[in-house]
Structure formats: structure tokens, C-alpha cells
Amino acid sequence: MNIExxxxxxxxxxxxxxxxxxxxxxxxxxxxxxxxxxxFQTTQYxxxxxxxxxxxxxxxxxxxxxxxxxxxxxxxxxxxVVLCLLxxxxxxxxxxxxxxSYNTQIQIMIVFAFLTDAVLKTFGWIxxxxxNGVANWMLGTVGFxxxxxxxxxxxxxxxVGMVYNLxxxxxxxxxxxxxxxxxxxxxxxxxxxxSRLRTFFEVTLPLxxxxxxxxxxxVFVLSLGAFLEPKVLGGGTSPLASELIRQSFETRxxxxxxxxxxxxxxxxxxxxxxxxxLLAMKRSPALRRRAA
Amino acid sequence: MPVPIxxxxxxxxxxxxxxxxxxxxxxxxxxxxxxLVGPSGCGKTTLLKILAGFEELxxxxxxxxxxxxxxxxxxxxxxxxxxxxxxxxxHKTVAENIGFPLKLKKMDxxxxxxxxxxxxxxxxxxPEYLDRYPAQLSGGEQQRxxxxxxxxxxxxxxxxxxxxxxxxxxxxxxxxxxxxxxxxEIGTSFVLVxxxxxEAMMLAxxxxxxxxxxxxxxxxxxxxxxxxxxxxxxxxxxxxxFLPVSVVRxxxxxxxxxxxxxxxxxxxxxxxxxxxxxASSGTALLVRPETIGFVEGDVSPDQWVMTGxxxxxxxxxxxxxxRVRVDGLAAPVVMDLPGSIVLPAEVGQSVGICFDPASAFLxxx
Numbered sequence: 001m002n003i004e005x006x007x008x009x010x011x012x013x014x015x016x017x018x019x020x021x022x023x024x025x026x027x028x029x030x031x032x033x034x035x036x037x038x039x040f041q042t043t044q045y046x047x048x049x050x051x052x053x054x055x056x057x058x059x060x061x062x063x064x065x066x067x068x069x070x071x072x073x074x075x076x077x078x079x080x081v082v083l084c085l086l087x088x089x090x091x092x093x094x095x096x097x098x099x100x101s102y103n104t105q106i107q108i109m110i111v112f113a114f115l116t117d118a119v120l121k122t123f124g125w126i127x128x129x130x131x132n133g134v135a136n137w138m139l140g141t142v143g144f145x146x147x148x149x150x151x152x153x154x155x156x157x158x159x160v161g162m163v164y165n166l167x168x169x170x171x172x173x174x175x176x177x178x179x180x181x182x183x184x185x186x187x188x189x190x191x192x193x194x195s196r197l198r199t200f201f202e203v204t205l206p207l208x209x210x211x212x213x214x215x216x217x218x219v220f221v222l223s224l225g226a227f228l229e230p231k232v233l234g235g236g237t238s239p240l241a242s243e244l245i246r247q248s249f250e251t252r253x254x255x256x257x258x259x260x261x262x263x264x265x266x267x268x269x270x271x272x273x274x275x276x277x278l279l280a281m282k283r284s285p286a287l288r289r290r291a292a
Numbered sequence: 293m294p295v296p297i298x299x300x301x302x303x304x305x306x307x308x309x310x311x312x313x314x315x316x317x318x319x320x321x322x323x324x325x326x327x328l329v330g331p332s333g334c335g336k337t338t339l340l341k342i343l344a345g346f347e348e349l350x351x352x353x354x355x356x357x358x359x360x361x362x363x364x365x366x367x368x369x370x371x372x373x374x375x376x377x378x379x380x381x382x383h384k385t386v387a388e389n390i391g392f393p394l395k396l397k398k399m400d401x402x403x404x405x406x407x408x409x410x411x412x413x414x415x416x417x418x419p420e421y422l423d424r425y426p427a428q429l430s431g432g433e434q435q436r437x438x439x440x441x442x443x444x445x446x447x448x449x450x451x452x453x454x455x456x457x458x459x460x461x462x463x464x465x466x467x468x469x470x471x472x473x474x475x476x477e478i479g480t481s482f483v484l485v486x487x488x489x490x491e492a493m494m495l496a497x498x499x500x501x502x503x504x505x506x507x508x509x510x511x512x513x514x515x516x517x518x519x520x521x522x523x524x525x526x527x528x529x530x531x532x533x534f535l536p537v538s539v540v541r542x543x544x545x546x547x548x549x550x551x552x553x554x555x556x557x558x559x560x561x562x563x564x565x566x567x568x569x570x571a572s573s574g575t576a577l578l579v580r581p582e583t584i585g586f587v588e589g590d591v592s593p594d595q596w597v598m599t600g601x602x603x604x605x606x607x608x609x610x611x612x613x614x615r616v617r618v619d620g621l622a623a624p625v626v627m628d629l630p631g632s633i634v635l636p637a638e639v640g641q642s643v644g645i646c647f648d649p650a651s652a653f654l655x656x657x
């Protein structure tokens with residue numbers, strides 16, 4: 001594999017990168033900068049007052065309530081990543097190695113479920129998780145006490161919805177990593193004297209890292225902004241950051257506060273990702289080398 | 293024949309209803325270099341995979357070092373494989389790749405390091421490669437790493453699945469020479485799968501020629517070249533000529549052959565010039581390109597003469613190859629002449645060509 005190194009002055013490179021760079025600049029960096037600027041404004045009688053003031057930031061840092069919610073959001077996101085990867089890996093592994101003849105049909109089913117509107121799917125879970133719902137009825141028929149599953153309108157209920165809506169991302173990133181693993185590599189490991197389990201940990205798992213990382217990052221970022229599931233399935237009992245930000249903008253009409261909380265959420269999320277990245281790099285010499 | 297290390301008896305392999313191997317038997321001696329040769333789809337790779345333990349045999353018996361290999365997984369066999377696409381672990385360094393089989397044996401770290409370094413020396417790899425990744429090495433260097441990984445645990449048998457098919461001609465030649473030297477140095481039995489009979493002849497002590505799941509001939513390179521079992525084996529070696537003949541066998545194994553396509557008296561071939569597998573139909577005389585010459589002046593009566601027109605010639609440097617079209621023969625007669633400053637014939641020229649039938653070899657389809 002040869003990687004061509006080009007300098008930033010290369011006109012072809014600039015021409016190729018420019019469109020995406022402009023899109024990112026106009027639709028991502030500029031709004032982000034505007035959000036940052038907004039945090040230094042104040043409100044009076046539900047109206048924005050243009051000043052340069054640290055009032056909003058002092059409020060954000062003086063109220064632990066906000067930090068509880070942001071902390072909960074991060075924890076929920078991490079739990080969601082772990083659950084999604086734990087569910088997605090065996091599924092993707094089976095798709096890539098065992099179910100080859102039904103591969104297309106299964107993928108179509110997954111994509112179909114994935115493309116169904118999230119609002120519909122999330123409300124659908126109420127029917128399943130309700131005290132008189134499908135899940136409890138099924139548990140009841142196999143001998144559990146009635147109402148044994150009572151997670152609707154709790155963080156656990158929200159988590160079920162989040163995992164359900166996000167699990168397809170790592171499923172596909174992992175599938176793509178796993179199908180690219182040459183079967184001869186597994187044979188070479190067996191031939192070298194490795195058991196199946198050892199081969200999994202020495203060959204399959206390390207080579208599926210790109211899929212694990214990209215799937216994990218996708219789920220993490222998307223679950224930081226999870227809004228629907230905590231509202232519908234969490235019952236609003238323990239709101240997450242997106243609900244807090246929505247309230248600041250819509251209910252309290254305090255745009256600077258909403259903007260500040262947005263910046264905090266993005267920063268804490270980015271920091272968590274950076275930490276996870278550093279940890280992963282420490283574990284894997286190959287990644288460290290590539291970064292150098 | 294040295295002590296056999298691999299004994300395969302009547303091995304049959306079915307994939308569903310398709311039979312890939314029809315009762316193949318093969319013995320590999322201790323320290324012997326055996327090549328499995330044949331066109332693609334002849335079953336040579338399937339046989340190698342059965343030896344390695346990647347495929348179960350359907351029928352037959354396989355013993356390695358006197359132990360029945362039925363149900364013994366690849367990991368527990370005294371064989372190691374070098375894969376066609378090498379199958380180096382891309383996420384492991386060269387040192388980790390080579391040391392992997394030892395790590396699995398829970399060997400001491402310092403001893404692993406020592407043996408990996410010894411392998412690096414044996415394979416003429418630079419010590420600074422140890423910390424590199426396979427993708428950072430050239431094709432030939434990756435080849436050596438794959439060999440080192442296969443040999444580091446000192447297997448009794450090394451299995452090679454066309455490991456040099458992806459290399460360019462020059463690199464291939466130098467690695468072939470090294471492989472032969474390596475085999476001589478370490479004394480491990482080698483089983484090489486290749487579709488290139490020239491490679492097999494250069495490297496192997498014995499060659500097993502396969503076709504459509506059958507073993508056609510097993511023998512030394514000289515056997516295969518000078519005493520091919522049939523026209524398939526003879527034609528596989530390279531360009532050669534088959535002249536259809538009618539045969540009268542004699543009691544001592546010799547044969548008298550005649551052909552309406554040539555002028556010359558019936559020729560008597562000694563027993564060693566007749567294939568052991570001679571059938572009554574499709575008999576042909578194998579005439580090597582280098583044994584044919586143009587007619588110059590008088591021809592001795594025991595030579596066979598044919599007339600034809602020059603179809604094409606190729607100047608190969610040390611030799612010049614002529615293709616002469618002869619009436620009654622489907623393929624042009626190929627002849628290799630020593631190179632000369634003045635070409636003996638031009639394209640389209642009518643020529644007489646002659647050869648000594650008594651030095652040819654009689655075989656059948």
C-alpha cells in the first residue's frame with residue numbers, strides 16, 4: 001500500500017478538498033462560532049440584548065444542576081456505546097461469516113428497520129415495554145410475575161430506545177471490517193497452533209478495530225444528542241442534555257444559556273472522545289505508529 | 293527412498309456431489325522436497341489443505357510421522373503452511389508475526405526473541421525490520437517473513453501453496469534458489485504446490501503430476517522430463533512435439549514404430565524408450581525440439597525425414613526456435629536450433645527436417 005504525500009500547496013489537492021472544506025466552513029464552523037458568540041449575550045424580558053457579558057457562563061458554572069444533567073448524558077452515551085457494540089459485534093460477525101447465503105435478505109431487513117422513522121419506532125416501544133405490554137405478557141406466559149418488567153418511563157426505558165435506534169451504525173461498520181478479514185489469516189493462526197478463541201482475540205478482534213472505533217464514535221456522538229427516546233420512553237423523569245438545551249431555547253427563551261450549554265456539551269463530548277482515543281492508542285502500537 | 297514422514301493412501305475428497313480427489317496416494321520421505329504440479333483445478337491445493345488439516349478427507353487414510361491424522365486439527369499437526377497470499381498478520385510487527393507460533397506455545401520471551409533473530413538471520417532479513425509492519429516490506433521480504441513464521445517452530449513438514457506465484461520473474465528466480473538452499477540447510481520435508489513444472493523441476497527431489505483429481509505420475513525430475521507417463525505430462529513441461537505412430541511391441545519391451553508422415557525405415561525403440569503406461573490407442577512419439585534439425589546433404593537411413601514450410605521463427609539469443617508446418621500434423625513442429633549469425637531458413641521456405649527416432653520416447657495419451 002503506497003500513500004502519496006502531498007503538500008498543502010498542491011493546487012489539485014486544494015481543488016479537490018475545497019468543496020467539502022467550504023461546506024464544513026459554512027454549515028458547521030460558522031454556526032458553531034455564532035453559537036459561541038451568542039453565549040456572551042444576555043436576555044431581558046425575553047429579548048436578546050447584544051453586549052459582551054459573562055453572565056450566562058457564571059450561571060452555567062454556578063449551578064450543579066446543569067452539570068448533573070450533562071454528566072448523566074455522558075454516562076448514558078457511554079453505556080449506549082458499550083451495549084450497541086456488544087449487540088452489534090455478534091450480529092455483524094454472524095452476517096460476515098456464518099449467514100452468507102441469507103446475507104442480502106438480512107441486510108435488507110436491517111436497512112428497512114433502520115429507515116423506518118425513529119418517532120414511529122420509539123412510540124412502538126411503548127407497546128412493548130408498557131406494564132400491560134408485549135414484553136410483560138411474554139414474560140408472564142413463561143412464568144414470571146405480572147409487571148416484572150417495569151422500565152417504561154425510566155432511564156432504562158430510554159436506553160432501550162437509544163440502543164434500538166443506534167445499533168445499526170456499529171452493525172454496518174463492524175460488518176465492513178469483518179468481511180475484509182482474509183480467511184487465510186484465520187487459517188494461518190490455526191496453523192500456527194492457535195485455538196479458535198485465541199484466533200478471535202489475536203486476529204479477528206484487532207482487525208475489526210476500525211469498525212469498533214467508527215461505530216463507537218457514531219453511537220457516542222448521536223446519543224449525546226438523544227432527544228426523542230428520553231422524552232418518549234424515559235418519561236421526562238431524568239432529562240438529558242438535549243432536553244435541557246431545548247428548554248433553554250424554547251421554554252425559557254434564554255438563547256445565550258442554551259448556546260452555552262450546547263458549547264459545554266460539545267466540549268465535554270469531544271474531551272471524552274479524545275480521552276477514549278488516547279486510551280485506544282496506548283493499547284494499540286499499530287495506531288500509535290500510524291499517528292506518528 | 294528415505295523414511296516416509298507423510299503417507300497418504302487412496303485419499304478421496306468430495307465437495308458435495310463434486311469429487312475433487314479420486315483416490316490419491318502419495319508418500320513424502322523425511323527431508324524430501326516433493327512438488328505437486330498440475331493445471332488449476334487439478335486438486336493439488338486440496339491435497340495440500342488435507343495435509344495441513346484445513347480440509348477433512350472423505351475417504352482414505354493419512355499418516356504423518358506414523359500417526360493417523362483423522363480428526364487432528366491443523367494446530368496439533370507437525371506441519372506448517374506458507375500461504376499463497378502469505379497471510380501475514382497486518383496488525384502485528386515482523387517480530388510478532390514470526391514469533392506468533394512460539395508465543396502460542398507459551399515459550400519464554402527471551403527464547404522467542406532469540407529464535408526470531410535466528411530466523412531473521414537465516415532468511416537474510418535486516419534486524420531493523422523486526423519492528424516494522426508487513427505492509428512496509430517489499431514482496432520478496434514479506435515472502436521471507438512468511439517462511440520464517442512457518443519455520444520458527446521447527447515443523448517436520450513445510451507446506452508451500454504457490455508462494456511465489458505473485459512475484460516478478462527475477463525475484464522468483466532468486467527466491468527459488470534460496471528456497472532450495474534453505475531446504476538443503478534445515479533438512480525439513482517440503483511439499484510445494486505449483487502450476488509451474490519448470491519451478492518444480494528446479495526445486496524438487498520428486499514431482500507428483502496431477503490432473504483432474506488423479507495422480508498421473510510421481511517421479512524424479514528426470515523421470516518426468518525424459519520418461520513422461522503420457523502426452524499430458526510431456527506437454528505440461530513445455531513446448532514439445534508429438535508424432536502419431538503405429539506400434540508393434542516386442543517381447544523384451546522394445547517396440548518398432550512406423551509413421552506414414554515420414555520417410556525413413558521403421559525404427560526400433562529400446563525398452564527404456566517406451567512408456568510403462570503405454571496404451572494401444574493414441575500412441576505417439578515424443579520428439580524434443582532440441583533433437584530436430586534441418587536436412588543438410590545426405591541423411592543417414594535410420595533418420596526420419598519430414599518436409600514442410602517454415603511458419604515462424606523466434607530468435608531467443610542462445611537458440612533460435614523454428615515452427616515448421618508439416619502436412620498431416622495439426623500443430624506445427626517446434627524445433628530449437630543453436631543460435632547462429634546466419635539464419636538457416638526464412639518464413640515460407642520449404643524445408644526438410646530430420647531427427648533420430650531411436651532417441652525419441654514412445655508414449656500414449
